[in-house]
Amino acid sequence: MKAHPILAPVDFSPHSERALETALRFARCFQQPLLVLHVIHDPNEMPGYYSRAFKKKRLLHIEDAAAEMFDGFLQTFQQDRKTHFQKLRWERLLVKGLPAQRILEVADRHRVSMIVLGSRGLTGLPHLFLGSVAERVMQSALVPVTVVKAAPAKID
Amino acid sequence: MQPNRRFASLPTLWTLCLGILLMGGMEFALATSDPPETGIAWGNMTMGLLGGLALFLFGMEQMSDALKAVAGERMKDILARLTTNRFMGAITGAFVTAVIQSSSVTTVLVVGFITAGLLSLAQSVGVIMGANIGTTITAQIVAFKVTKAALLMIALGFALLFMGKKERTRQYGAMVMGLGLVFFGMSVMSDAMKPLRSYEPFLELMTTMEKPLVGILVAAAFTALVQSSSATTGIVIVMASQGLISLPTGIALIFGANIGTCVTALLAAIGKPREAVRAALVHVLFNVAGVLLWVGFIDQLAALVQWLSPKHPELTGQARLAAEVPRQIANAHTLFNVANTLLFIGFTTQLARLVEWLVPDRPLEEEETAIRPKYLEEELLATPSLALDRVRLEVLHMGEHIQHMLARILPAILAKRREELDQIARMDDTVDRLYTQIIQYLGKLGRLPLTEAQTEEMIRLMEAVNNLENIGDIIETNLVVLGHTGIDQGIELDEPAQAMLRDFHKAVDRAVGAAIQAVSQKNRQAAQLVIDMKQEIQGIADSAALSQAQRLVMEKPDAIRAYAAQVDLLEKLKRIYYFAKRMAKSVQGTVEPSA
Structure with a gap:
């Protein structure tokens, strides 16, 4: 049986947590590994996103901060869903770059079967100017993309 | 203190070359077109201008170096920590630039920070905008006419520098002396320019600068060449103080200086990570866009600063210009940069998006998509017991990969899926990488x-x-x-053979899993299990060989080749068990755990 992981890009937001929840459900349904990805990219509209999470006196490498946040995010996520992670093959992957491009590249490199990601759902003017990562991934991805906006019903 | 010679000498050298070319050209033009009846001592003037400029640049350099030595570390810290929102970023950028007296140094610092991964592009945009404001302080300072105080400052600074016992006092001395040299250099240039006031060809040359584009281009080129917008600003203000240029010309020249100063940062970003290149490009785009926005409104800006700046109605003609224009130029400079920052700060996101689009990411390196060690942390090396625990976890992590590979390999072989075989082979890259990292980590640990x-x-x-x-x-x-x-050979294994291989594979798989468990948890029971499996494994292998040999007699086509393939597979799986057993034995060989 070929392994085609389910790719779940996360940005630690509640939206991406919901998306990860859905991805977890898919992974269990299709019996495929789960590949959780975070692309390190300080959001332009929120400069210092990573450094703000750590109110330390010393200078912090953005990559280290992101890795720590990623682990923390996954740990809390896992704690609430211990049983769902049993017998589940999963990996975390941390990559630096522009989110949309990196997500597509990782999807290609790891031959994922689908991408599940959250969307903040910008509306109005900001949406017109910025678009969203989800939108761009959806436009260019060669595999099915699921965009999660609302919280899914609790799994079994 | 010793100024940074290499840095100081480069722009000075350029200036010298440029100055000599410029003056030489002028002299040549003069000799051919206009006989020297004006009575200007060209030699003296050239010396005055170049010497004055040299003093000015040297003074800037010395002051900047001293400031960096006194406040540099703190400035870096401030830069990295106070940039978590764009307004704070702009204020920080302005403050740091005002303190170290160079927007180029600020942007070069920012580029360096981004390269080191301490600052992001989003954080840098505000800082870069602020740096433009900070640099206008220089113009404001040099617009003061403190020619007499210049020599006093040099003397005072020199005294501090040479008699100061503390390093800090000496740095302050260097700072004051540097500032004095800046003013003195300006007064020398100013004196040297005096004769030009009545020299028609030069005045004509200056009027061509009134065409904004010409002024902007000349000033941008000059600034890029000397790598200091302050030098351009200084010269512009000196010329203004001699009444040689009008306010609109001065503004155009200042605009040019704003563009020319980006070149330094752009040069610093060459070969750096994409984020750093983007930051330098933000600087260029912001400064160029600002100038483009205002270039049509130079007259309006001039009128505004004339209204804002102190007036001297008691003077007339060139004297009045000389008294009023320097401050007006400095104010125009400040006003222009503050206005631009206020205007663009709402669009930092769009600006960042634009440069991300202009400078896309390089394609992802193979290395970066790989699974990295999860547990090996450098900080833990200080506590070997914790570090060893982490290694054990990482062995488990590596073991999981091996188990995935092992679990998939036999089904792939039996189902003849080439693609999956290649995929499994690729999975070993991750295992190799984890292996290297664990060995390196253990190597570091071994030195403690x-x-x-x-x-x-x-x-x-x-x-x-x-x-x-x-x-x-x-x-x-x-x-x-x-x-x-x-x-390739089209070998077909019949169902009994496949079933036998699957059984054997399952047993080996179990052994490997137990061996990994034994090592990662120091589990002696699991280790014993692996060792005890020897009989079972050997048994399956023997019976398989026997049954195959019997079936060989049944004269099937290709039977021999299929038999050979099957034996090969069995052999390799047995080797895998052998390594698992070695892992288990190493656990068994240890002293009884205390628990």
């Missing part, structure tokens, strides 16, 4: 003082990862190759 038990544990873990790596290699090379040759 360890207890005897810890050393033993370290050696055991090293053996374990070696054995795991060997298992990975057997799968990656031998088994994958067997799978491919099987497909």
Whole structure:
């Protein structure tokens, strides 16, 4: 049986947590590994996103901060869903770059079967100017993309 | 203190070359077109201008170096920590630039920080905008006419520099002396320019600068060449103080200086990560866009600063210009940069998006998509016991990869899926990477003082990862190759043979899993289980060989080749068990755990 992981890009937001929840459900349904990805990219509209999470006196490498946040995010996520992670093959992957491009590249490199990601759902003017990562991934991805906006019903 | 010679001499040298060319050209033009009846001492003037400029640049450099030495570390800290929102970023950028007196230094610092991964593009945009405001302080300072105080400052600074006992006092001395040299250099240039006031060709040249584009281009080129917008600003203000240029010309020249100063940062970003290149580009785009926005409104800006700046109605003609224009130019400079920052700060996101679009990411390196070690942290090396725990977890992590490979390899071979075989072979890259990292980590650990038990544990873990790596290699090379040759030769294994292989594979799989568990949890029971499986494994292998040999008699086509392939597969799987057993034995060989 070929392994085609389910790719779940996360940005630690509640939206991406919901998306990860859905991805977890898919992974269990299709019996495929789960590949959780975070692309390190300080959001332009929120400069210092990573450094703000750590109110330390010393200078912090953005990559280290992101890795720590990623682990923390996954740990809390896992704690609430211990049983769902049993017998589940999963990996975390941390990559630096522009989110949309990196997500597509990782999807290609790891031959994922689908991408599940959250969307903040910008509306109005900001949406017109910025678009969203989800939108761009959806436009260019060669595999099915699921965009999660609302919280899914609790799994079994 | 010693100024940074290399940095100081480069722009000065350029200036010299440029100055000589410029003056030489002028002299030549004069000799051909206009006989020297004006009575200007060209030699003296050239010396005055170049010497004055040299003093000015040297003073800037010395002041900037002293400021960096006194406040540099704190400035870096401030830069990295106070940039978590764009407004704070702009204020920080302005403050830091005002303190170290150079927007180029600020942007170069920012580019350096981004390269080191301490600052992001989003954080840098505000800082870069602020840097433009900070640099206008220089113009404001040099617009003061403190010619007499200049010599006093030099004397005072010199005294502090040479008599100061403390390093800090000496730095302050260097700072004051540098500032004095800046003013003195300006007064020297100013004196040297006096004769030009009545020299028609020069005045005509200056009127051509009134065409904004010409002024902007000349000033941008000059600034890029001397790598200091302050030098351009200084000269512009000197010329203004001699009444040689009008306010609109001065504004155009200042605009040019704003563009020219980006070149330094752009040069600093060459060959740096994409984020750093983007930051330098933000600087260029912001400064160029600002100038483009205002270039049509130079007259309006001039009127505004004339209204804002102090007036001297008692003077007339050139004297009045000389008294009023320097401050007006400085104010125009400040006003222009503050206005631009206020205007663009709402669009930092769009600006960042634009440069991200202009400078896309390089394609992802193979290395970056790989699974990295999860647990090996440098900080923990200080506590060997914790570090060893982490290694054990990482061995488990590596073991999981091996188990994935092992679980998939036989089904792939039996189902003849080439693509999956290649995929499994690729998975070994991750295993190899984890192997290297664990070995390196253990190597670092080995250099620290360890207890005897810890050393033993370290050696055991090293053996374990070696054995795991060997298992990975057997799968990656031998088994994958067997799978491919099987497909190439069209070997068909019949159902009983497949079932037998599957049984054997399952047993080996179990053994490997138990061995990994034994090592990662120091679990002696699991280790014993692996060792006890020897009989079972041998039994399956023997009976398989026997049954196959019997069936060979049944004269099937290709039976011999299929038999050989099957024996090969059995052999490799047995080798995998052998390595698992070695892992288990290393755990068994240890002293009884205390629990």
